[in-house]
Amino acid sequence: MQVAQRLLASGLLVTLDYLGEDTADAEQAAAVADEYTRLIVRLAAAGLAAGGRAEVSVKPTAVGLGLAEHGDKTAAENISRICAAARVAGTTVTLDMEDHTHVEATLRLVAELRGEFPDLGCVIQSGLRRSVSDCAALARPGSRVRLCKGAYRAPESVAFPARRDVDRSYVRCLRVLLNGPGYPMAATHDPRLISIAAARASLAGRAADSFEYQMLYGVRTTEQHRLASTGAQMRVYLPYGSDWYGYLVRRLAERPANLAFFLRSLASRS
Numbered sequence: 001m002q003v004a005q006r007l008l009a010s011g012l013l014v015t016l017d018y019l020g021e022d023t024a025d026a027e028q029a030a031a032v033a034d035e036y037t038r039l040i041v042r043l044a045a046a047g048l049a050a051g052g053r054a055e056v057s058v059k060p061t062a063v064g065l066g067l068a069e070h071g072d073k074t075a076a077e078n079i080s081r082i083c084a085a086a087r088v089a090g091t092t093v094t095l096d097m098e099d100h101t102h103v104e105a106t107l108r109l110v111a112e113l114r115g116e117f118p119d120l121g122c123v124i125q126s127g128l129r130r131s132v133s134d135c136a137a138l139a140r141p142g143s144r145v146r147l148c149k150g151a152y153r154a155p156e157s158v159a160f161p162a163r164r165d166v167d168r169s170y171v172r173c174l175r176v177l178l179n180g181p182g183y184p185m186a187a188t189h190d191p192r193l194i195s196i197a198a199a200r201a202s203l204a205g206r207a208a209d210s211f212e213y214q215m216l217y218g219v220r221t222t223e224q225h226r227l228a229s230t231g232a233q234m235r236v237y238l239p240y241g242s243d244w245y246g247y248l249v250r251r252l253a254e255r256p257a258n259l260a261f262f263l264r265s266l267a268s269r270s
C-alpha cells in the first residue's frame with residue numbers, strides 16, 4: 001500500500017498483482033479472490049482506486065483456471081467477484097496471460113465476462129504466432145488490451161523462436177491496437193518499442209489518455225518518470241505477497257544479469 005501510494009503521488013499509475021499461480025484447489029482459488037477483494041477495499045478506502053489509478057492484475061490460474069474439476073467455472077466466478085468489487089471501488093481488473101496452454105481458455109473467459117464487465121482487461125503476448133489476429137479480434141470500443149512480448153517458454157509450433165520476430169510481431173500488434181477503437185496498454189521496457197509506440201500513437205491521432213505504457217516495478221524507473229513527465233499515462237506493475245518464486249524465475253529468465261543483482265541484494269540484507 002505504501003509503495004502504491006508513493007508511486008501514485010509521483011504521477012504514475014499502478015496495477016497490483018497478488019503473487020501466486022497454478023492454484024491447487026477451489027478453496028485456495030477462493031482465498032486468492034478474497035485477498036483481491038480485500039485489497040480493492042483497502043485501495044478504495046485510501047482513495048487510491050478511483051478513476052482506475054490503482055487497479056489489479058489477476059493470474060487466471062491463481063483463481064482456478066486449469067483445475068481438473070470445473071476450473072473454467074471456478075475462475076469465472078472468482079474473477080466476477082473481483083470485478084464486482086473493482087466496479088464498486090471505481091477501478092478495473094486486468095487478467096494476466098500465462099503459459100500458451102492457457103491462452104484459449106483465458107480469452108474465452110475474457111469474452112464471457114466482458115458481457116457484464118466491459119472494462120475487464122486482458123493480455124496479448126507478441127511472441128505467439130496467433131497474436132496479431134487476437135489483437136484484431138480484441139480491437140473493439142473500450143477494449144483494454146495489454147501488449148507484452150511474453151514471459152513463458154512456448155514451442156516453435158505456436159511461438160516465434162527469434163527475438164527479432166517477437167519484436168516485429170509486437171509492432172504489428174501495436175499497429176492493430178493503436179489504429180483500433182480500444183484502449184491499448186503497451187507493456188515493455190524496450191526503448192525501441194516504446195518510441196515506436198509513441199510515434200504510432202501520434203500517427204493514429206491518439207490523445208494521451210487513450211492508451212498507456214506499462215513497466216514492472218523497479219525496472220527502468222527513470223524512463224517511467226520521463227514518460228509520465230511528457231503527459232503520457234505510465235502504469236507500474238507492482239507484485240506483492242509471499243509466493244514470489246515463479247515471478248522471480250521469469251524475471252531472471254528475461255534478464256540473466258538480474259541474478260547478480262538479486263544475489264547482491266540478498267548478501268547486503270544478511
Ligand SMILES: Cc1cc2nc3c(=O)[nH]c(=O)nc-3n(C[C@H](O)[C@H](O)[C@H](O)COP(=O)(O)OP(=O)(O)OC[C@H]3O[C@@H](n4cnc5c(N)ncnc54)[C@H](O)[C@@H]3O)c2cc1C
Nearest residue numbers: 096097123148149150151187188189190214215216237255
Ligand atoms: C506491466 C507488465 C505486465 C506484464 N504482464 C505479462 C503477462 O501478463 N504475461 C506475460 O507473459 N508477460 C507479461 N509481462 C512480461 C513481458 O512479457 C516480458 O517478459 C518483459 O516485459 C520483458 O520484455 P520487454 O518487453 O521489457 O523487452 P526485453 O527485450 O526483454 O527488454 C528490453 C530491456 O528492458 C530491460 N529489462 C527488461 N526486463 C527486465 C527485467 N526483468 N529486469 C531489468 N531490466 C529489464 C533491459 O534493459 C532490457 O534490455 C509483463 C510486463 C510488463 C512490463
